[in-house]
Amino acid sequence: MTLKKLNKKKPIFRKIAVLDAAAFIHRADLSEFEKAYTTFDVIGELQDDVSVWIFEAMKSSKKLGVISPTEDSIKKVGGVAKKLGENLNLSKTDISVLALSFDLMAKNEDVVLFVDDYSVQNVASFMGIAFQPIRFPGIRERFEWGLRCESCGKTYNVKEEETCPECGGTLKRYVKKRTNT
Ligand SMILES: [Zn+2]
Numbered sequence: 001m002t003l004k005k006l007n008k009k010k011p012i013f014r015k016i017a018v019l020d021a022a023a024f025i026h027r028a029d030l031s032e033f034e035k036a037y038t039t040f041d042v043i044g045e046l047q048d049d050v051s052v053w054i055f056e057a058m059k060s061s062k063k064l065g066v067i068s069p070t071e072d073s074i075k076k077v078g079g080v081a082k083k084l085g086e087n088l089n090l091s092k093t094d095i096s097v098l099a100l101s102f103d104l105m106a107k108n109e110d111v112v113l114f115v116d117d118y119s120v121q122n123v124a125s126f127m128g129i130a131f132q133p134i135r136f137p138g139i140r141e142r143f144e145w146g147l148r149c150e151s152c153g154k155t156y157n158v159k160e161e162e163t164c165p166e167c168g169g170t171l172k173r174y175v176k177k178r179t180n181t
Contacts, residue, residue: 016109018101019064021093022134023114024051030063033112037065037104039096069099076102081123085145085158085176089119101129125181144177 017036019028024046030036036058043066046052058064077098081087090098094117101113101124113124113131118139124131125142132138147156151169155176162171 016104016111017132018097018104018111018113020097020113020115020117020120020134021045021051022116024054026134027054028114028132028134035065036063037067037100039093039100040066040068041093041096045093067100067103069096069103073099073102073106077123077127080126081119082157084123084126084143085147085173086119086123088158088160090123094120098123098127098129102127105129138181140181141178142181143175145173146176147171148174 015033017023017028017030017033019036019038019042021042022028023030023038024042025048027050043055046055055064059066074095077090077095078087081090081095097113097115098120101111104111105128111130113120113129114134115121115124115131116134116136121131121133121139122142125139145158147158148154149156149164149167149169149171152164152167154164154166155174156165156171158173163169164171
């Protein structure tokens with residue numbers, strides 16, 4: 001079968017990009033995308049003139065929408081991040097783009113999250129959210145993290161404490177489980 005025929009049979013999807021701040025800062029190529037969305041938290045992080053200009057231009061062309069994610073999705077992302085031990089690595093903005101992607105997926109939209117942050121990619125991978133790295137190669141493996149005491153070896157979930165509640169030893173992050181993306 002020729003490529004042309006294959007293309008003809010392909011159903012038409014509305015392909016949507018969800019943009020992290022890096023997508024504005026490094027001018028991600030969005031030519032394949034019909035529409036892009038971001039969150040108010042991301043917009044609040046844009047500081048340099050060029051990224052603010054790109055944001056304004058996209059917004060006035062109606063290609064870009066700014067939406068707040070639902071509380072349910074924010075909670076869902078928080079739960080997954082905690083389970084993976086990424087909870088301390090995600091900012092409010094990181095959570096907002098993951099939650100927004102999840103909201104759009106729930107509406108059967110074909111979503112791609114543009115993000116360079118490895119922790120965000122890791123959580124996205126576990127939630128079934130497709131992601132597109134902007135400047136760096138994306139993650140090939142996904143990780144579940146834990147904390148291990150350097151003195152007594154006892155393991156814990158990732159949390160704020162830096163010392164072992166049992167013996168006072170130093171807690172270091174370790175990979176509990178790794179799988180291919
Ligand atoms: Zn210990």
